[in-house]
Amino acid sequence: xxxxxxxxxxxxxxxxxFFEECNEILADLEVHLTQLQSEALDVxxxxxxxxxxxxxxxxxxxxxxxxxxxFTHSFExxxxxxxxxVLEQTPQISDILIRGGDNLAELVAAAQEERELPEDFAAAxxxxxxxxxxxxxxxxxxxxxxxxxxxxxxxxxxxxxxxxQVVVTPGQDLFKNATEPLLLIRELxxxxxxxxECNAGNLPSLRRMDPELSYLSxxxxxxxxxxxxxxxxxxxxxDDTCLIEITQSSQAANPDAxxxxxxxxxxxxxxxxxxEPVATPQTVAAAKPTGPGAATSQSKPPQASSIRVDLNxxxxxxxxxxxxxxxxxxxxxxxxxxxxxxxxxxxxxxEQLAALTRELQECVMAIRMQPVKSVxxxxxxxxRDLSGKLGKKINLRMAGEHTEVDKTIIExxxxxxxxxxxxxxxxxxxxxxxxxxxxxxxxxxIDLSAAHVGGNIVISVMDDGxxxxxxxxxxxxxxxxxxxxxxxxxxxxxxELIFAPGFSTADSVTDISGRGVGMxxxxxxxxxxxxxxxxxxxxxxxxxxxxxxxxxxxVLDGMIVAVGDQRYILPITSIVESFRPEREQLxxxxxxxxxxxxxxxFIRIVKLCDLFNINKAVRDPASGLxxxxxxxxxxxVGITVDELIGQQQIVIKSLNDNFDPVEGISGxxxxxxxxxxxxxxxxQLAAMRASNGGRHFAGELGVLPGxxxxxxx
Amino acid sequence: MQTDMLPAxxxxxxxxxxxxxxxxxxxxxxxCQFISFxxxxxxxxxDIMAVREIKGWTHTTPLPNQSPHVLGVLNLRGAxxxxxxxxxxxxxxxxxxxxxxxxxxxxxxxxTFGILVDAVSDILTVEPKEIKxxxxxxxxxxxxxLNGIINADHGMVVVLSLKELFN
Numbered sequence: 044x045x046x047x048x049x050x051x052x053x054x055x056x057x058x059x060x061f062f063e064e065c066n067e068i069l070a071d072l073e074v075h076l077t078q079l080q081s082e083a084l085d086v087x088x089x090x091x092x093x094x095x096x097x098x099x100x101x102x103x104x105x106x107x108x109x110x111x112x113x114f115t116h117s118f119e120x121x122x123x124x125x126x127x128x129v130l131e132q133t134p135q136i137s138d139i140l141i142r143g144g145d146n147l148a149e150l151v152a153a154a155q156e157e158r159e160l161p162e163d164f165a166a167a168x169x170x171x172x173x174x175x176x177x178x179x180x181x182x183x184x185x186x187x188x189x190x191x192x193x194x195x196x197x198x199x200x201x202x203x204x205x206x207x208q209v210v211v212t213p214g215q216d217l218f219k220n221a222t223e224p225l226l227l228i229r230e231l232x233x234x235x236x237x238x239x240e241c242n243a244g245n246l247p248s249l250r251r252m253d254p255e256l257s258y259l260s261x262x263x264x265x266x267x268x269x270x271x272x273x274x275x276x277x278x279x280x281x282d283d284t285c286l287i288e289i290t291q292s293s294q295a296a297n298p299d300a301x302x303x304x305x306x307x308x309x310x311x312x313x314x315x316x317x318x319e320p321v322a323t324p325q326t327v328a329a330a331k332p333t334g335p336g337a338a339t340s341q342s343k344p345p346q347a348s349s350i351r352v353d354l355n356x357x358x359x360x361x362x363x364x365x366x367x368x369x370x371x372x373x374x375x376x377x378x379x380x381x382x383x384x385x386x387x388x389x390x391x392x393x394e395q396l397a398a399l400t401r402e403l404q405e406c407v408m409a410i411r412m413q414p415v416k417s418v419x420x421x422x423x424x425x426x427r428d429l430s431g432k433l434g435k436k437i438n439l440r441m442a443g444e445h446t447e448v449d450k451t452i453i454e455x456x457x458x459x460x461x462x463x464x465x466x467x468x469x470x471x472x473x474x475x476x477x478x479x480x481x482x483x484x485x486x487x488x489i490d491l492s493a494a495h496v497g498g499n500i501v502i503s504v505m506d507d508g509x510x511x512x513x514x515x516x517x518x519x520x521x522x523x524x525x526x527x528x529x530x531x532x533x534x535x536x537x538x539e540l541i542f543a544p545g546f547s548t549a550d551s552v553t554d555i556s557g558r559g560v561g562m563x564x565x566x567x568x569x570x571x572x573x574x575x576x577x578x579x580x581x582x583x584x585x586x587x588x589x590x591x592x593x594x595x596x597x598v599l600d601g602m603i604v605a606v607g608d609q610r611y612i613l614p615i616t617s618i619v620e621s622f623r624p625e626r627e628q629l630x631x632x633x634x635x636x637x638x639x640x641x642x643x644x645f646i647r648i649v650k651l652c653d654l655f656n657i658n659k660a661v662r663d664p665a666s667g668l669x670x671x672x673x674x675x676x677x678x679x680v681g682i683t684v685d686e687l688i689g690q691q692q693i694v695i696k697s698l699n700d701n702f703d704p705v706e707g708i709s710g711x712x713x714x715x716x717x718x719x720x721x722x723x724x725x726x727q728l729a730a731m732r733a734s735n736g737g738r739h740f741a742g743e744l745g746v747l748p749g750x751x752x753x754x755x756x
Numbered sequence: 757m758q759t760d761m762l763p764a765x766x767x768x769x770x771x772x773x774x775x776x777x778x779x780x781x782x783x784x785x786x787x788c789q790f791i792s793f794x795x796x797x798x799x800x801x802x803d804i805m806a807v808r809e810i811k812g813w814t815h816t817t818p819l820p821n822q823s824p825h826v827l828g829v830l831n832l833r834g835a836x837x838x839x840x841x842x843x844x845x846x847x848x849x850x851x852x853x854x855x856x857x858x859x860x861x862x863x864x865x866x867x868t869f870g871i872l873v874d875a876v877s878d879i880l881t882v883e884p885k886e887i888k889x890x891x892x893x894x895x896x897x898x899x900x901x902l903n904g905i906i907n908a909d910h911g912m913v914v915v916l917s918l919k920e921l922f923n
Contacts, residue, residue, distance in 0.1 A: 366834045609818070655820035698829070701867045702838045705819050711829060711836045719817040719829050719836055 057221065061102045062155045063351075068095045069148050070417055076144045077423045083132040084125075092140070093122040099151065101280055104226055108154040111147075114165055117172045118143045124176065139171045204235070205291055209263040209274060212286040217257035222281050228261070230277045235267025264292075354450070357410055364407045365598075365694035371400045372715035408595055412447040415493045415502070418457050419444045422464055422491060429468045436475050436486040437468060443493035448500050449595035455572045456502070456592070459565040463504045463588050464489065466562065471508030471586050481583060483507065499574075499616065500594055505587040511580040513537045520546060538578050542566040570726070572596060575616060575673065591616060599695050601712070603688040603720065604670065606651045607660035611684075612693060612712060612722040619671040619679060621687060626665045639669055639681050646671060646681045649728050654707060661685045674729045682728065691715075695722065707731055788887075790880040790906070792913050793860065793873040795843050799913045800873075801880055801906060806862045806918060810876055813857035824850060827872060832861065839870040840922060864918045871918075880913065882906055887915060 072095040075088050084092065100115035121139070124130040146165035153160045209231070213224070231237055240262040247258065265274070271289055278287050378393050419441050430437040448456075467489055475485045490505040513534060520526040520540045532540075540546060544563040569576045574592035593599060593616065601612035624639045629648075631637050637648045648669065652660035661667035661683070669681040693712040698705060698721075709724035790801035816828030816839050825844035829836050839859055843851045851857065851872055859870040887904040901920035906913045 362834060369834075657820075696834070696836045698836055701836065701869055702819075702829070705822070707820060711817075713831045713834070717831055718815065719831050721817065721819070 058106060060351075061106060062151070064102065065099055065151045065155075068098055069144075069151060070420060071095055072144055072147070073424065074416075074420050076141050077420065079132075079137045079140060083137075086126065089122060089126045093119060093126055096122060096147070097279075099147065103154070104230070105221075105223060106154075108150075110160070110164075111150045111154055114143075114146060114150055114169065117169050117176075118147065120176060121172045130175065136175060139168060139175065142168050143172070204266055204268045207263075207265040207267065207269075207271075207274060208288075208290045208292045209265060210260070210286075210288040210290075211263070211278065212260040213257045213281070214284045214286075215256040215258070217281070217284055218255055220281075220284055222284070224257075224259075224261075227277055227281065228263070231263060231265060231274070234269045234273055234277070235265050237266075238264045240264075352410075357407075361407055361411070362694075364404050368400055368404050369694070369713050369715065369717070371397055373717050376715055408449075408598070409447075411449050411451070411595065413450050413453055414445045414447050415453060415456065415500070416444040418453055418460055419491060419493070421457065422460065425461060425464055426468060426489065429465060430472075433468065434474065435468065435472050437472055438486050438488050439464075439491060440488060441491045446493040446495055446500055447594075448592065451596050452572050452592060452594075455568060459568045459576075459590070460491075460502070460504070462561055462565050464491070467504060467506040467508065467586065471506040471510075473509050477509075481509075495594075496591075500592050502590040502592065503587060504590075505585065507585040510582040510584055510586055511538050511541065511578070513582070516540050535579075538580050541578065542576070573599065573614060573616065596695070598692050599712075599722070600690065601693045601722065602670075602690050603714070604684040605686050605688055606655070606684050607657040609655075609657055609660075610688065610714065610718075610720045611651070612720055613670060613672065613682070613725070614722070615690065617672045617674075617725050619673055621668050621670040623666075623668055624664055629664055637664070639664065641671070644679075646679050647729075648681045648683060649731075650683050651723075651728075652683070654728065654731055672725050674726050678729075680725070680729045682723075682725075693720075693722075787881050787883050790882070790913075790915060791860065791876060792878045792880055792908075793858070793876045795846070795874055796848075799877060799908075799911065800842075801913045801915045802860070802862065802918055804879065806864060808861045808863055808868065811859050811861065811870075812855055813853050813859055813872065830870070832868070832870075835868065837861065837868050837870055839872055841872045843872070843874075845921065862918055864922070869922070878908075880906060880908060890914075 072092060075084060075092050075095075078084060078088060096115045096119045100112055100119060103111035103115065121130075121136070121143075125132060125136065130136065143165075146168050150160065150165070211224075211227075213222075217224070228237075228239060242260045242262065243258070245258045245260070246252070252258070267273075271291075274289050275282070275287075278285065281287075375393060375397060378389065422441070423439055426437055426439040472487045472489075473481065473483075478487060479485055488507050490503070492505075493500060493502045495501075517526070517532065517537050517540070520537075520543065521528050521530075523546060525540065525543050525546060526532065541562045542565075546563065566576050569590055569592065572592060573596065574590055577589045577591075578586065579589075580586040599612075600615040602615055602618060604611050604613055622641070624641070628640050629637060630640070637650075638645045639648055640646075646669075648664055650662070650664075651657065652662060664681070664683045667683055667685050668687060669683055670687075671679055671681050673679055691714075696711045696713065698708060698711050705721075707724055707727045708721045709727075710722045711719050712722060714720050789804040791804050791807050792799050792801040794800075814830060816830045818828040819826055819838070825841045827839045827841050829838050831837075841851050843849065851874075853872065857872060857874060858876050859872055860876065861868060861870045887906055889904055890899065890902040901917045903915040903917045906915060
């Protein structure tokens with residue numbers, strides 16, 4: 044009804060919000076169901092799961108996703124019985140709940156993508172739930188007394204029909220809250236035999252009527268064997284906007300049926316009906332959280348309040364604050380020049396402004412921060428499912444789930460992490476028998492941890508499996524033509540091969556280890572968010588992947604370098620070291636390729652001044668500086684610059700909004716003086732050189748992804 | 757020289773000397789408005805609706821390995837905006853910039869960029885029929901960026917299509 048007056052786009056918006064909420068709810072659900080795998084849920088946990096299912100059901104009803112409603116309804120019924128202690132949490136039920144959670148996620152996804160699921164989808168789960176519920180019924184009938192618990196006094200209800208009178212007087216804002224009374228009435232009608240009386244007495248004259256306000260109220264007479272809680276539940280989502288009176292009228296079918304009237308007295312009281320005069324029906328639960336509607340009020344534990352904000356708005360805020368920081372820096376610089384002529388107060392004010400600006404920026408950046416928990420929470424399931432499928436025994440340990448990182452980065456982390464864990468289970472971990480044979484415990488362990496290190500977050504995935512089988516990896520790489528057959532690679536370089544594109548695409552290296560299930564994709568994804576991935580492996584002892592990821596995509600720790608009269612930014616995360624080489628360390632291999640030798644490694648030199656045609660730059664690396672940077676594929680190149688200007692946190696601006704991509708440049712930023720400086724794209728710089736000739740160098744390894752050349756020892 | 761911001765809606769800015777007849781023609785909804793500017797002795801015009809602002813020349817940060825007419829990028833209140841030298845685009849060599857030169861910031865499609873010209877001269881309000889087609893002297897289509905010619909009081913003004921010019 045409420046959407047009648049609104050446009051389709053508004054409806055779409057509600058729909059989008061619904062699915063957004065669903066996904067949050069499902070993530071929450073997942074956490075609790077994961078817990079269920081190891082132990083029974085406490086009342087709070089059950090309530091949380093129940094609430095999750097219930098919220099989805101309510102929304103699904105409003106949008107007409109009938110299958111979702113049907114399923115959640117059953118799911119909820121099962122949870123309700125668990126919550127009330129009618130059913131015990133057996134492993135069988137846990138299993139059904141976990142499966143149900145999966146089904147629920149799938150149903151939501153199907154509804155969101157508007158695809159049809161097969162007719163018998165989740166039928167098995169539903170049948171199981173039905174069976175359990177029926178068993179539960181029998182149990183309840185057998186010992187009605189036992190089911191009277193503090194948490195849910197209502198469950199003691201007998202099965203006889205009663206006549207309920209429900210008076211619902213909505214507040215005027217009913218429709219503005221997107222409530223459709225018809226749906227509520229239909230749900231109520233589902234409980235039993237319903238007759239409805241609409242009270243239009245408050246309806247003003249047509250001229251004075253505001254079509255967006257609600258003027259009607261209803262009196263429902265319901266003959267049903269339901270409990271008061273069932274009726275309350277129908278109105279659960281409107282109980283703060285409507286005045287709801289639920290009374291049991293006098294013509295009850297049998298006196299026993301009146302006992303449920305939710306006084307907390309046990310059903311043992313002989314004639315509770317006579318305790319209340321029949322003429323004045325007992326009024327129960329009028330307004331919100333008071334009264335014995337314990338089941339509903341209890342299900343809303345205090346939570347840290349939060350609001351939902353469009354990401355674009357936050358982006359705008361972040362950008363504006365970025366501008367503020369730059370402007371402030373500009374002012375500071377100019378003030379410094381004027382310092383001699385400026386009063387002390389000005390300078391003090393300036394410093395205060397600088398501090399406030401920094402703090403403001405930190406606050407704003409914090410808005411986008413979220414704990415990595417949302418990604419980590421998916422992993423226990425993955426481990427459980429996959430290890431079960433493969434017949435391996437694996438224990439996943441997680442640490443640092445509360446480490447916070449930018450929302451956009453969290454979204455980009457899910458795929459790579461899933462991939463890496465899958466890889467560890469599939470190829471790193473041995474079968475239990477093999478582990479025992481190798482003198483290890485039968486159960487393997489995967490450690491997943493996150494921690495803040497400097498301005499970055501480090502996520503590591505460590506397994507105690509067999510480690511990378513270097514022989515196989517090298518053999519495969521040679522077979523695939525990724526490495527020359529006569530190449531001599533260090534152990535580390537062989538490990539790095541699992542990230543090489545093309546290494547993974549064809550048939551797997553089979554059993555034990557070393558198949559990179561799209562590890563090149565993992566590396567690309569991680570580099571895409573400005574991060575790096577490293578692998579270390581010890582044969583027989585296990586493999587460790589380390590992800591070094593910036594906290595946010597909006598800012599970057601940059602090193603400002605000078606080349607001629609130009610200033611460029613190098614991302615700090617890629618810089619290994621910088622040094623001024625001695626002349627003996629330098630050597631031309633041909634007229635274009637120059638290498639520098641450092642600690643026995645030969646590093647190709649990339650001359651920025653040549654690539655970018657910058658005049659007035661220092662051409663001889665021995666007179667300037669070489670900045671050693673790491674490129675994808677684990678290789679290194681040395682970039683020549685005139686000097687290092689300093690380190691600064693910079694706000695990343697896109698160049699491509701208004702211009703075509705420029706080779707060697709990943710973006711731009713605005714320096715303290717208001718001028719634009721370009722951010723160097725190291726991968727592209729390395730590739731630019733490669734395309735200008737001199738592709739193979741030092742013979743052995745040749746070109747790795749992105750044209751990076753790894754010096755072979 | 758005019759270096760202040762110019763509202764893109766074509767309100768008469770001070771110092772432009774709006775021609776007297778322009779206001780009269782404006783009554784017709786059919787008319788179009790152009791900003792005209794000079795490069796040396798030649799006068800050109802672009803659709804006023806594309807113009808976001810007009811500012812004096814300031815230093816730009818060069819972009820590596822681009823065509824000569826790409827002068828670089830500048831910071832326009834937080835946005836990175838490329839600046840293009842129109843003279844160079846026409847193959848007449850790079851403009852020797854002074855603070856007296858003018859950058860017209862334009863929106864073309866999704867993109868914003870600036871074009872460097874010598875000076876902004878006028879706002880022209882004309883009826884479509886006053887825009888004469890460019891004579892077809894070149895079959896190669898290389899002059900697709902020439903949209904037409906307006907016969908203004910003081911001489912010919914060539915209407916440019918920015919979209920074609922910097923495609």
